Amino acid sequence: MAFIAPSILSADFANLQKGIETIAASGADWVHVDVMDGHFVPNITIGIPVVAALRRVTTLPLDVHLMIDRPLRYVEAFCKAGADYLTVHVEADTTQNILAALDRIAALGVKPAVSLKPGTPAEAAFPFLEKCAMVLVMTVEPGFGGQAFMADMMPKLQTLRARLAQVNPDCLLEVDGGVDSATAPVCKRSGADILVTGSAFFRAENKEAFVKEIQK
Ligand code: DX5
Ligand code: ZN
Numbered sequence: 001m002a003f004i005a006p007s008i009l010s011a012d013f014a015n016l017q018k019g020i021e022t023i024a025a026s027g028a029d030w031v032h033v034d035v036m037d038g039h040f041v042p043n044i045t046i047g048i049p050v051v052a053a054l055r056r057v058t059t060l061p062l063d064v065h066l067m068i069d070r071p072l073r074y075v076e077a078f079c080k081a082g083a084d085y086l087t088v089h090v091e092a093d094t095t096q097n098i099l100a101a102l103d104r105i106a107a108l109g110v111k112p113a114v115s116l117k118p119g120t121p122a123e124a125a126f127p128f129l130e131k132c133a134m135v136l137v138m139t140v141e142p143g144f145g146g147q148a149f150m151a152d153m154m155p156k157l158q159t160l161r162a163r164l165a166q167v168n169p170d171c172l173l174e175v176d177g178g179v180d181s182a183t184a185p186v187c188k189r190s191g192a193d194i195l196v197t198g199s200a201f202f203r204a205e206n207k208e209a210f211v212k213e214i215q216k
Contacts, residue, residue: 002188004214005030005063005174007198008054009045010145016050020058026207029215030061032176032196035078037068040092041143048077055082065115065176067142068092072101079108087113087136090124102131113174117142118150122159129168134194135160140177145198149178154190161191184214
């Protein structure tokens with residue numbers, strides 16, 4: 001049993017309300033929102049006003065993934081815009097500033113999370129685990145939807161699952177990138193609780209069946 005968080009990145013940006021209604025109608029659990037700044041990743045996508053606009057048209061949890069440099073500067077604005085989960089990358093600032101970002105997110109009543117790029121070892125998340133409600137393991141290089149799943153990230157998930165069992169058993173594990181019905185089973189077997197899916201979800205002809213397949 002897993003949760004599915006379709007990414008609005010693969011929706012039609014001229015009609016995000018329709019995209020979010022499609023996600024809700026499919027029976028999906030959360031909406032994943034990919035925020036990119038053109039510095040931390042080589043792409044620019046969604047900002048604070050768009051998160052606030054999405055908040056107005058859905059009651060589903062908004063899982064906001066910040067792929068931005070020095071996120072401490074912006075976490076308050078994204079929390080106030082309506083994020084339910086707010087994820088920052090461990091590579092995006094110093095340990096001290098990432099810890100401060102997680103504290104600020106929690107103080108605003110939002111669930112804090114950290115994410116790891118494919119080249120970043122599991123151990124890089126260890127200083128943050130006690131403060132996290134979720135850890136996100138990237139299974140593609142962040143920046144773009146529609147890339148191939150990196151199965152070699154599965155040991156990282158297993159390492160994090162084992163460590164979380166010791167230090168923060170309630171913390172959720174999420175995977176993001178290249179997830180479809182073929183790659184979802186190994187993610188779940190490796191300990192993932194939440195599966196982000198962008199292009200595969202919006203490509204699926206029968207979205208309800210696709211969602212059920214990922215959730216089971
Ligand atoms: C990549 C984003 C992902 C992406 C997933 O930087 O973080 O959330 O939208 O899209 P797919 O499922 O197409 O890999
Ligand atoms: Zn993402």
